[in-house]
Amino acid sequence: MTETAHRTARVSTPPAAETGIERLYSSELANETEFLAARARSVGSRRANEELAALDLKVRSYSVLSLVCSGLNPSQRELAEFLFLDPSQIVALVDQLEKRGAVKRKADPRDRRSNIITPTAAGKRLYAEAAAIVQAAGDHALSALSPAERDQLRDLLRRVAFADQQG
Amino acid sequence: MTETAHRTARVSTPPAAETGIERLYSSELANETEFLAARARSVGSRRANEELAALDLKVRSYSVLSLVCSGLNPSQRELAEFLFLDPSQIVALVDQLEKRGAVKRKADPRDRRSNIITPTAAGKRLYAEAAAIVQAAGDHALSALSPAERDQLRDLLRRVAFADQQG
DNA sequence: TATTGTTATACTCTATAACTATA
DNA sequence: TATAGTTATAGAGTATAACAATA
Numbered sequence: 377m378t379e380t381a382h383r384t385a386r387v388s389t390p391p392a393a394e395t396g397i398e399r400l401y402s403s404e405l406a407n408e409t410e411f412l413a414a415r416a417r418s419v420g421s422r423r424a425n426e427e428l429a430a431l432d433l434k435v436r437s438y439s440v441l442s443l444v445c446s447g448l449n450p451s452q453r454e455l456a457e458f459l460f461l462d463p464s465q466i467v468a469l470v471d472q473l474e475k476r477g478a479v480k481r482k483a484d485p486r487d488r489r490s491n492i493i494t495p496t497a498a499g500k501r502l503y504a505e506a507a508a509i510v511q512a513a514g515d516h517a518l519s520a521l522s523p524a525e526r527d528q529l530r531d532l533l534r535r536v537a538f539a540d541q542q543g
Numbered sequence: 544m545t546e547t548a549h550r551t552a553r554v555s556t557p558p559a560a561e562t563g564i565e566r567l568y569s570s571e572l573a574n575e576t577e578f579l580a581a582r583a584r585s586v587g588s589r590r591a592n593e594e595l596a597a598l599d600l601k602v603r604s605y606s607v608l609s610l611v612c613s614g615l616n617p618s619q620r621e622l623a624e625f626l627f628l629d630p631s632q633i634v635a636l637v638d639q640l641e642k643r644g645a646v647k648r649k650a651d652p653r654d655r656r657s658n659i660i661t662p663t664a665a666g667k668r669l670y671a672e673a674a675a676i677v678q679a680a681g682d683h684a685l686s687a688l689s690p691a692e693r694d695q696l697r698d699l700l701r702r703v704a705f706a707d708q709q710g
Numbered sequence: 711t712a713t714t715g716t717t718a719t720a721c722t723c724t725a726t727a728a729c730t731a732t733a
Numbered sequence: 734t735a736t737a738g739t740t741a742t743a744g745a746g747t748a749t750a751a752c753a754a755t756a
Contacts, residue, residue: 400625401705403613404674405606409693410587410681412700417580418627419704424577436723439572446570453737458567460585462725467739489732489737507571514577520706521699526576529699532692533579537586538568539687603746620714629748634716656714656755 413533420517427509431502432476438506440469444479444493445503451490478502580700587684594676598669599643605673607636611646611660612670618657645669 405411421435428438439459443450452470456463470493473479478499484490495503518526572578588602595601600608606626610617619637623630637660640646645666651657662670685693 397621397624399615400610400613400617400621403610403615405609405613407697407701408677408681409685409697409700410584410591410602410677411606412697412704413580413584414588415627415704416700417577417584419707420577421581435577439578442572443567443570446567446572448566448570450567451737454564454567457564460582463738464726464740465724484737487733487737491738510575510577514575517706518576518703520702525699528695529703530574530576530579532688532696532699533576533583534573535687536685536696537579537582539684540586618714630715631717631749632747654714654756658715 416517420514423516424510424513427513428506431506431509433502433506435510437469437472438510440466440493441473441478441495441499441503441506444473445495445500449492449494451484451492453490455493473499583684587681590683591677591680594680595673598673598676600669600673602677604636604639605677607633607660608640608645608662608666608670608673611640612662612667616659616661618651618659620657622660640666 400406424435424438428434433441440455443455443458450458452463452466455461455470456466459466461469470479470481470491474481477496479493479495481491481493484492518529521529567573591602591605595605607622610622610625617625619630619633622628622637623633626633628636637646637648637658641648644663646660646662648658648660651659685696688696
């Protein structure tokens with residue numbers, strides 16, 4: 377992202393390749409890590425959203441359902457912090473999942489202000505279906521990479537994603 | 544602008560395993576590449592947006608400005624396709640940049656339906672300032688990685704981001 | 711007839727503040 | 734006084750369709 381930007385400098389003057397946008401691949405923007413991460417995520421989440429629509433879910437609600445089904449008994453506050461979402465958005469997401477009988481709110485006995493979210497049996501089944509869909513979509517999005525490269529990418533991303541917490 | 548207000552409560556709290564959300568790192572979701580990409584991008588673009596606000600820009604408008612200043616003379620249609628944005632959104636973004644004198648529209652002599660967007664001198668100066676900010680924000684976001692690892696991450700992301708075009 | 715840019719519109723997502731009940 | 738959840742609302746972002754000019 378730094379001095380490496382002009383390592384992949386422009387491929388001479390554009391031959392005005394008519395309608396193709398491939399020529400923009402050589403732009404500086406197309407070599408910025410953040411732009412690439414945004415585009416990669418966009419490619420993946422678009423497909424995931426399309427597939428999840430069959431279960432009336434989106435990546436957002438799937439993420440909540442996944443954490444609720446993790447066995448870690450998250451509170452709404454924890455869901456908000458972990459997903460970088462405002463608590464008020466969690467309310468809406470949990471409302472949706474609760475309305476369809478996938479999750480339940482229950483007061484934390486140790487702090488009755490806190491709602492612990494747990495899955496129902498139907499919620500667990502829904503998650504199993506959704507997880508398979510998301511995994512398939514992810515495999516498709518990463519089909520350009522070998523298994524080893526996928527592991528590599530995931531590990532690098534994890535270190536960036538949690539850099540502030542892990543120091 | 545104070546979007547992190549709800550997230551600033553953990554400043555002086557000791558690493559107590561009770562209230563922390565670190566326990567959610569072990570969830571399945573935290574090991575999904577797509578989730579990690581979304582979170583990594585969120586970390587980076589939040590900072591970039593905060594810094595770019597000093598220039599009255601956002602990552603969205605910066606991306607347009609960057610492509611316009613690349614010397615590749617993109618049309619609005621090309622900007623839309625490359626940035627995964629609707630053409631109508633490009634209209635608004637180019638309007639903003641044109642209104643502040645950073646870019647100009649000019650009809651493509653070979654197809655007068657098409658608007659070729661070019662930077663003004665002021666636009667080039669604005670881009671130079673913005674690029675430095677974005678680069679600094681990117682370096683900060685990737686500070687957990689070594690230079691070699693950053694290259695590795697960028698190359699892996701590029702292959703994923705352009706997998707459909709490159710085959 | 712198809713495409714580029716444009717406008718208008720509706721919908722979703724996100725941010726913010728105020729309120730309650732607990733602590 | 735502070736925090737978890739809730740509600741309401743405004744703003745930003747996004748998607749869609751219709752239109753004029755051009756091909």
